[in-house]
Structures are given as C-alpha cells and as structure tokens.
Amino acid sequence: ETGVTQSPTHLIKTRGQQVTLRCSSQSGHNTVSWYQQALGQGPQFIFQYYREEENGRGNFPPRFSGLQFPNYSSELNVNALELDDSALYLCASSFERITDTQYFGPGTRLTVL
C-alpha cells in the first residue's frame, strides 16, 4: 500500500464525452504527477502539479487538464474523448518535486468506445 488512492477503478465512456479521474495523494506530498499507460507501453508523463500550480507538461493536447487541491487531492480531466485515450491512468505523489521517490496509485482503467 502506497497511501495513494485513485477513483474510479474502471470507467467506460464513448467518443466525444468528457471524463474526470481523481487521485488522493499521501499526506504531506505536495507534488502529483499524472501518467497515461497504453497497453504494452510504459507510462507516459502527462503533467505535474506542485502546490496547486502546473509544474511541467508532456506531449499531450490541451484537452488534457488538471487541478490540484490543498487537501492533497487532484483531478485529471479529459475532454472530447478519442478512442486512443483508452489506457490506464496513473497518478503518483511525491514530496517537494522529488519525483525520483514518487508513490503510484493503483490507476484508473479508462475504455473509450
């Protein structure tokens, strides 16, 4: 158990819809990173939030957005879902942007039909 939780566990959406995924970080961890892991691939960095501000972004379009809240929870929002968005979405929390020692949540499996 890493102390990082995610909800929901599984989600099925249709193309064009919007989705919000949630993550609850370890207490005291003020950095959260979100990753997309397609089948058979390694996790791909989406973005990172540090103290409620976006602190870095990977090669993902603007329809991927996020929020981080003071209570160590965060959200990943994806608009206008596409079939290729089907993946496991992982969040990871760490202390003070030291992502070498980040702790992963169990992930949300998103299927877009």
Place this chain on the structure above:
Amino acid sequence: EDKVVQSPLSLVVHEGDTVTLNCSYEVTNFRSLLWYKQEKKAPTFLFMLTSSGIEKKSGRLSSILDKKELFSILNITATQTGDSAVYLCAVGSNRDDKIIFGKGTRLHILP
C-alpha cells in the same frame, strides 16, 4: 529527444533460472535511473541508481548503473513464479522534473 530503451521486451524462463534485464538511455542532464515492478496496476519501486558501478541489492534482485555507457541492468537470480511482472526502467532528468519510462520488459516465469 530523451529516450529510454529496454530489452528484451518479453522473456519467458523457468523457475530457478537467472535473468538479466537491460535498460539503455539517452537523457539530457541525467539525475537518476529507477527500476519498478508492475504486476497488475501500480508500479512498485525497486531501486534508484545515481552512481556508476555501485551495485544495489535487495534479496534476489540486484542492479547496477554504467553512466559512461548509458545503461543499467537488473538481475534476478533463482527466479520464482511471483517474479512474473512487467519491469519498468525510468530515468529522471535535472532539466525538468519529468521521469521518462521505457516500454518495460514483460517477464513470465514458468513453474
């Protein structure tokens, strides 16, 4: 462009065998190399390597980093069926706070 390449992509061995997993990288301003084990969902941390030539060990697992040749290996001795998993290699860069992952090696241990 920064990249991390793992080989082989998949491996099937018998219980008791020793395996070596490879990870090579090209990352600007290298900070650290990390190994994770992913069984079902959440990757779990195995090792963090920052210095060349210093072996890290945890039970039957060990890892070493070569910063001159830009690679790392993960060794698992006396493999057990519980070692079946995807092993991920990732590299952290000082240029930003991103961690770049390889595609992973899927290891299957036959009883």
